[in-house]
Amino acid sequence: MLVPGKNNNSTVLETGELAALVADLQEEEALQCIERRLAAGEAPAEILRACREGMRLVGSMHEQGHYYISGLIMAGEIMRLAVELLRPVMVGKACGGNSGRVLLGTIEGDLHDIGKNLFRDLLECHGFTVLDLGVDVPPADFVAAEPEFKPHVVAASALITDSFPHLRELVRLFEAGDRRPAGRRPSILIGGGQVDERVFRMSGADHWGEDAFAGVHICQRLMKKNDAP
Numbered sequence: 001m002l003v004p005g006k007n008n009n010s011t012v013l014e015t016g017e018l019a020a021l022v023a024d025l026q027e028e029e030a031l032q033c034i035e036r037r038l039a040a041g042e043a044p045a046e047i048l049r050a051c052r053e054g055m056r057l058v059g060s061m062h063e064q065g066h067y068y069i070s071g072l073i074m075a076g077e078i079m080r081l082a083v084e085l086l087r088p089v090m091v092g093k094a095c096g097g098n099s100g101r102v103l104l105g106t107i108e109g110d111l112h113d114i115g116k117n118l119f120r121d122l123l124e125c126h127g128f129t130v131l132d133l134g135v136d137v138p139p140a141d142f143v144a145a146e147p148e149f150k151p152h153v154v155a156a157s158a159l160i161t162d163s164f165p166h167l168r169e170l171v172r173l174f175e176a177g178d179r180r181p182a183g184r185r186p187s188i189l190i191g192g193g194q195v196d197e198r199v200f201r202m203s204g205a206d207h208w209g210e211d212a213f214a215g216v217h218i219c220q221r222l223m224k225k226n227d228a229p
C-alpha cells in the first residue's frame with residue numbers, strides 16, 4: 001500500500017510513476033514528470049489519465065483515514081497546476097467554429113470544479129459556446145437558464161455521492177411539462193469522478209461521459225444528429 005509522504009518504489013511499479021507521485025503529493029516531482037512526458041510527445045489525454053489515477057488513490061487514502069482534508073486540498077492544487085501545464089497542449093489545436101451550445105455546471109451540493117473546468121475548456125476549443133453556471137448549482141438554476149441560452153446539451157458534473165439525487169432531479173425538471181417534439185429538448189449529459197453506468201441509470205440522464213474527451217465526443221455526435229447550431 002502507498003505510504004503517504006514516502007516515494008514508494010513498489011507503488012511506482014504498480015501504478016506508474018506519475019500517478020504515484022501525485023498520490024504521494026510530491027508536487028514538484030509530479031509537475032516535472034508531466035513536463036518530461038509532454039516534451040517526449042506523449043498525448044495529454046494519457047498524462048491526464050495518470051493524474052486522475054493519482055487522484056483516485058488520494059481519495060482512497062482519504063477514505064481510509066491516511067490523508068486528512070489537507071491532503072485533498074494539496075492534491076487539488078497539484079491537479080490544478082497539472083491542468084495548467086496540459087491545457088495549452090490540449091486546446092492548442094484550437095478549432096473555433098460554431099459547434100453548439102452547452103449549459104454546464106457542477107450539481108448542487110458539490111464544490112469540485114477542476115474536471116468541470118477542464119471539460120469546459122475542451123468544449124470551447126472544439127467550437128462549443130459554453131455557459132458555465134459554476135459550482136453547487138441547483139437543478140432549478142439549469143432550468144432557469146435554458147430559455148435564454150437555448151442549449152443543445154445540458155451538462156452536469158458530480159463527484160459527491162450525496163449530490164447524485166440532484167442529477168435525478170435535474171432530469172425530472174427538464175422532462176416535466178416539456179411539450180417539445182422528441183429530440184428537441186436539450187440532451188442531458190453527466191460526468192465527473194464518481195459517475196458510472198449505475199449512477200447514469202439512476203439519474204435518467206441521456207448520456208454520460210467517462211472523461212472530458214468522451215464528453216466532447218458525445219456533444220459532437222449529438223450536434224451531428226441535431227444539425228441546428
Ligand code: B12
Pocket residue numbers: 048052055056057058059060062063069072073075076077079109110111112113114115116118119155156157158159160161162189190191192193194208209210211212213214215216
Ligand atoms: C481535489 C479534491 C477535492 C478538492 C477540490 C478542489 C476543486 N476546486 O475542485 C477539495 C479539497 C476542495 C475537496 C473537497 C471535498 N471533497 Co474532494 N476530492 C478531491 C479529489 C482528491 C480529486 C478530484 C479531482 O479534481 N480530480 C481530477 C479531475 C480532473 O477529475 P474529475 O473531476 O473526475 O474530472 C474528469 C472527468 O470526470 C471529466 N468530467 C468532470 N466533470 C464532467 C462533467 C461532464 C458532463 C463530463 C462529460 C465529464 C466530466 O473531466 C475530467 C477530465 O477527464 C477526489 C478524489 C477522486 N477520486 O476524484 C476527492 C473526492 C471527490 N472528495 C471527496 C470528499 C468527501 C470531499 C469533501 C466532502 C471533504 C470534506 N470532508 O470536507 C469536500 C466536499 C466539499 C463539497 N461539498 O463539494 C470524496 C467524495 C466521496 C463521495 N463518495 O462522495 C472523494 C472521492 C475523495 C474520497 N474518496 O474520499 N476535494
